[in-house]
Amino acid sequence: MKIKELNEILNFELLTTCPDSEIVTAYTSDLLSDVMGNAPDDSVLITIQAHKNTIAVASLAGINAVILCNNRKAPEDMLPAAEKEEIAVLSTGLNQFDTSIAVGRALELCK
Amino acid sequence: MRKLIPIYENQTPLVVLELIQGHKIKEIMSENIITIGRDMTMRDVKILMKEKSISGVPVMDKKRLIGIISVEDLLNALEDGLMDDPVEKHMSRNLVILEEQMPVSFAIDYFENYSFNRFPVLNERKELVGIITSRDIIIHMVAVMNQEIRRLENLAKQGAHTEIGDIVRRYAVVQNDFKNAGKASSEIKTILIKHLVDRKTIRSIATAVYELEINQVVHSLGGEILCRISDKNVEILARDRGPGIEDIELALSEGYSTATDWIRSMGFGAGMGLPNIQRVSDEFHIQSSKTGTEIRVIINLPDDNKIETS
Amino acid sequence: MTLNDISAILSCIQHNKNTIFETEAVEHIVASDLMSEVLIAEEENLLLITALNTEQTLRTAHIVDALGVVLVNGKRPQPGMIRLAKEFDLALFTTKSSMFKSCAAVHSLMNGDAN
Numbered sequence: 236m237k238i239k240e241l242n243e244i245l246n247f248e249l250l251t252t253c254p255d256s257e258i259v260t261a262y263t264s265d266l267l268s269d270v271m272g273n274a275p276d277d278s279v280l281i282t283i284q285a286h287k288n289t290i291a292v293a294s295l296a297g298i299n300a301v302i303l304c305n306n307r308k309a310p311e312d313m314l315p316a317a318e319k320e321e322i323a324v325l326s327t328g329l330n331q332f333d334t335s336i337a338v339g340r341a342l343e344l345c346k
Numbered sequence: 347m348r349k350l351i352p353i354y355e356n357q358t359p360l361v362v363l364e365l366i367q368g369h370k371i372k373e374i375m376s377e378n379i380i381t382i383g384r385d386m387t388m389r390d391v392k393i394l395m396k397e398k399s400i401s402g403v404p405v406m407d408k409k410r411l412i413g414i415i416s417v418e419d420l421l422n423a424l425e426d427g428l429m430d431d432p433v434e435k436h437m438s439r440n441l442v443i444l445e446e447q448m449p450v451s452f453a454i455d456y457f458e459n460y461s462f463n464r465f466p467v468l469n470e471r472k473e474l475v476g477i478i479t480s481r482d483i484i485i486h487m488v489a490v491m492n493q494e495i496r497r498l499e500n501l502a503k504q505g506a507h508t509e510i511g512d513i514v515r516r517y518a519v520v521q522n523d524f525k526n527a528g529k530a531s532s533e534i535k536t537i538l539i540k541h542l543v544d545r546k547t548i549r550s551i552a553t554a555v556y557e558l559e560i561n562q563v564v565h566s567l568g569g570e571i572l573c574r575i576s577d578k579n580v581e582i583l584a585r586d587r588g589p590g591i592e593d594i595e596l597a598l599s600e601g602y603s604t605a606t607d608w609i610r611s612m613g614f615g616a617g618m619g620l621p622n623i624q625r626v627s628d629e630f631h632i633q634s635s636k637t638g639t640e641i642r643v644i645i646n647l648p649d650d651n652k653i654e655t656s
Numbered sequence: 657m658t659l660n661d662i663s664a665i666l667s668c669i670q671h672n673k674n675t676i677f678e679t680e681a682v683e684h685i686v687a688s689d690l691m692s693e694v695l696i697a698e699e700e701n702l703l704l705i706t707a708l709n710t711e712q713t714l715r716t717a718h719i720v721d722a723l724g725v726v727l728v729n730g731k732r733p734q735p736g737m738i739r740l741a742k743e744f745d746l747a748l749f750t751t752k753s754s755m756f757k758s759c760a761a762v763h764s765l766m767n768g769d770a771n
Contacts, residue, residue, distance in 0.1 A: 263755040265689035268611055269707050273729060273754065281756065283616060283693055285601060305693065307601050332687040332705070335759035345760035346767055525736075528715030532744075535719065545700075545721060552719040553695045560691075560712075610690070613708040618692035625696075 236342060238300050238323050241279070244341040247302060247325040251314055254321040256299040261338045263331050267292045274298055281334045287312045294320040302338070304331050351458045353451070361498065363451075363516055365490055367570065371453055372446035374486035375467045375476030381406045382415070384434040388423045391415055391433055402464045404474060405437045411466055411474045413437030443468055446475055447587075450487065453478055513537060513575040519562040519586070524612055527563045530571050531556035537575065543647060550626035551580050551645050557619045558584040558641060564609050564619075565591075566639065579628070582643045591634040598624065598632075657682050657765055659724050659747045662703065665765050666726065666758055668749035671733050672741035680723055687759050691716040705758050711736050718744040728755045 239253050262274040263281040267288060270280060276297035282289060285307040293301055300323040303309060309324055317324045327334055339345035352358070353366065381404045382391060391403060395417070405413040412434075419436045423429055428436070444453055444465045456465055457480055467476040515537075517530035535552040543551075555571060562569045562584060569586025591597045597604075598620050605615020624630050629644035659677040663670060684699035689708045694716050703724055704717050709731040717725050718740075724747025727733065733741075733748060741748040751758055 261756045263687060263759060264707060265616070265693070266611055266613075266707055267607060269689070269729065283688065283690060284610070288607060305696075330686070330688075331755075332685045332759050332763075335687065335756050336763045339756070339760040339763070346764050524710065524712060528712060531719060532715060549720060556715065556719055557692065557695065613689055613691045613706075613710060613712055616690035616692045618690070618696065622692055622695050 238279075241300075241338075241341055242323075242325060245325070245327075245337055247327040250309055250324040250326055251317050251322070253323055254299065256321070256323075258299055258342065260342065260344065261335065262298070263335045265331070270296055270298070279338060281331055281338060283307050283331065285309050285313065287316050289313070290316040290320055290322055290324075293322050298322065300325065302327060302334055304329055304334050349458055351454055353454060359514075361494060364572070365487065365494060366451040366454060367449045369450045369486070369490065370446065371444055371448050371450060371467055371478060372476070374450060374453075374482050375446070375478040376482055377476045379404065379474065379477050381474070382433060383407075384412060385432050387430050388415075388420060388433060388436060389429040392420050392424075392429070395420070401479075402477075404466050404477065405433055406474070409473060411441065411443075411468070413439045414441065414464070414466065416463070441466065444478060445469070450483065453483060457483075513573075515573045515575075517559070517571045517573075519559055519566075519569050519571060521563065521566060521568045523563055527559045528556055530559050530573070534573055534575075534580075538580075541575075547645065547647060551582075553626050554623045554643050554645060555582055557623045558582060558643070560614055561619050561641075562586050564605060564614055569638070577647075579644050579646045582645075583640070584643075585640040586638050588636055588638045590636045591632075591639055594632055594634055657762075659703070659749075661765060662726065662762055663747075663749050665761050666749070666751035666753055668726065668751045670747070670749050671738050672746065672748040674724065674741075674745045674747045676723065676745075677747045682723055685759065685762055686720075686722075687755055689755075694720060703762075705755055705762070707731055707755060709734050709737065711740055713737070714740040714744060714746060714748070717746055723747060724749065726751055726758065728753060728758050 236258050238258055241258050257277050258279050259277040260275055261279045264270050265282050265284050271292050274296040278298050279300040280293055280298045281302050283304050285303045302325045306328045380398055384405055384407055402414055402416040404411055415433050415437045423436050442460055444467045446467050446469050464477055464479045466474055467478055469475045531552045534555050535548055538548045558571055566586030567588050572583040574581045596602050600621045601617040603615045603617035609615040627643045628646045631642040633640050682703045683701040685703050686694050686697050687705040688694050689706050691712055697720055702722050704722050705726045707728050709727050727750045730752045
């Protein structure tokens with residue numbers, strides 16, 4: 236599913252331009268070393284780590300979009316980094332659990 | 347083993363612990379130090395010590411402290427007829443040293459544990475900057491005790507709540523010691539459960555203590571947490587030895603953190619610590635400078651939940 | 657949905673079973689690796705799902721009166737965690753699933769309960 240289609244279902248706030256990449260699955264984590272080691276390719280990262288380093292790790296791990304939970308604000312230097320790496324950044328007021336469920340449903344990975 | 351100086355972590359009144367830990371050796375040491383070179387004779391030292399009425403003199407090799415001559419050393423030399431020897435031959439080389447940034451409690455411990463009557467004090471560059479005797483401690487500490495007790499008496503007169511009967515606990519927090527962080531909050535939680543405080547209030551108090559502990563572990567050079575549980579509220583005082591918060595307003599905003607990736611990998615540094623503490627407190631005061639940060643938090647107990655502390 | 661039901665659906669290794677793991681219903685899930693975020697939760701009877709396997713995970717769970725902790729990604733408890741779990745009477749499990757998959761599975765179980 237394209238990021239654009241995914242967000243049409245989720246309706247989260249899109250903070251960057253929307254790259255034309257595919258999302259196959261999702262990964263929920265706030266530990267960047269964990270994301271680096273375990274996140275699957277073409278996934279969306281669900282996290283509260285609103286940080287420039289999150290983009291760096293996402294790019295290494297083949298993550299195409301990052302969803303910031305609990306209304307965490309993206310710091311100034313995070314969004315330009317995301318644009319450069321062509322990673323979409325979205326924001327929601329939901330916590331990591333509820334976001335995971337919403338994304339899981341949208342991707343038809345759970346009921 | 348019974349100590350000579352009656353100061354105990356768990357039994358000594360909090361006020362006394364605060365005084366001996368809150369003041370630094372730098373504030374109470376004598377800075378006018380008379381020193382001698384290694385070649386001076388014992389005879390000349392005797393004359394010098396008599397003239398200046400002092401009972402011990404540090405021996406220097408240029409800027410480096412190499413020993414101390416005390417009255418005992420003089421007496422021994424006199425008895426053996428060796429007064430023309432250079433001091434180097436008779437000085438104590440086995441030096442026990444204090445540092446100026448240490449709290450006064452360290453000096454008190456040293457007087458408890460060693461039989462020396464004076465300790466040289468060094469600065470961060472390991473230069474001799476002072477000397478401390480039990481006399482210095484008495485003079486200075488009686489002065490601050492007078493001040494503090496007067497303050498407490500005034501408080502009592504004003505009808506403000508007195509310390510008597512309150513439950514007080516003190517916890518030392520060590521920099522980067524993730525292993526022990528959380529022990530204070532666990533213990534406070536246990537005490538509050540015993541006193542049948544409601545779960546919601548306990549959760550608030552435990553959260554505040556825990557975040558304050560973690561803050562000191564992550565951001566400070568070390569510090570302490572003091573908890574005072576009275577029949578009306580719980581007061582938590584967290585103070586550390588620096589390096590201080592550069593921009594307090596920024597530090598209080600959610601999501602802002604100066605934490606490193608390493609700290610985030612330990613599960614902290616999300617920038618929620620101080621906001622979390624503020625959220626659960628009824629009163630929140632913070633002040634910070636390069637020499638330390640002090641946070642005072644008060645959480646009220648519900649009216650129907652008064653603690654019987656006496 | 658008890659801790660035991662969750663343990664079964666996530667094929668957990670049970671490091672510590674607490675006294676209520678078959679009786680008390682889990683009502684709320686917190687999935688996070690940052691402990692200050694967990695402390696914000698105000699709900700009762702919650703379960704913490706996390707990849708953080710340190711003693712602080714259990715101390716945090718204890719403060720928020722959680723019923724238990726599920727470690728994801730097959731994380732083994734660090735030394736001291738099992739002792740703390742017993743001391744605080746907290747369930748401590750490990751699942752091989754990721755946090756995302758664990759959330760999805762637990763949600764399906766919750767939904768199953770509702771239907």
